[in-house]
Amino acid sequence: FASGSLDGVKLVITAGPTIEAIDPVRFISNHSSGKMGFALAQAAIDAGASVTLVAGPVHLATPERCQRINVQSAEQMLQAVNEQLDSCDIFIGCAAVADYRPATVAEQKIKKNDDSMSITLVRNPDIISVVAKHQPRPFCVGFAAETENLIAHAQQKRIRKNLDMIIANDVANSAIGFNSDNNAATLITAQGEHSLALASKTQLARAAIAHIAQQFKAGNKP
Ligand code: PMT
Secondary structure, X not given: OXXXXXXXXXXXXXXXXXOEEEEOOEEEOOOOOOHHHHHHHHHHHHOOOEEEEEEOOOOOOOOOOEEEEEOOOHHHHHHHHHOOHHHOOEEEEOOEOOOEEEOOOOOOOOOOOOOOOOOOEEEOOOHHHHHHHOOOOOEEEEEEEEOOOHHHHHHHHHHHOOOOEXXXXXXXXXXXXXXXXXXXXXXXXXXXXXXXXXXXXXXXXXXXXXXXXXXXXXXXXX
């Protein structure tokens, strides 16, 4: 890990969950704590980068020298990311973006009765796919949170979303992934795979940022 390896480079990192409102008091979300994305932001800053962190609702302190934009929903996250793209060199999508949102948001608290109820969900925009189509196109790094066939599913996702790198994360194992302090991951590019053994998210982030800096400078294409 070389401090200074990202001098003059601008990163945009998404972190945490998004929450999608059902009514004024209820929402759909997931278990992302933001820890992995915030650790990446800190590691990139330590490597000399200027970092904008677009964060869903999480309970974490902002890393020093980091610009933080707080959002709630996937649509807000997309808008905040879009506003950063003209000056972005590297984009890392670590957020666990909700894939669906309720088709309508009730203005008042929904009253219960004895019947079952259903909520119609519609697709949210795929933020990282939008980023990968933007011109100028940043070096795009995604995460793949998978519960089975980790490497194969992650590789398919990298190709489908046109990413330079995907970081495969086994979220079936509760010792790593969502909300834990540790993680293990496999970095996948068109050129090959690189495994990062179980470590704290802080250490894993430093190793991942070192690889991302190397690949970014090599200019390899997806
Ligand atoms: O936050 P922590 O508790 O520390 O946990 C970290 C983590 C497990 C959330 C993180 O390491 C991780 O794996 N994040 C990605 C979670 C995820 O949503 O993966 P996915 O396989 O559904 O999405 C693939 C990629 O597309 C991701 O880069 C995601 O940010 C992006 N995506 C997904 C859906 C969507 N609508 N827009 C997106 O940009």
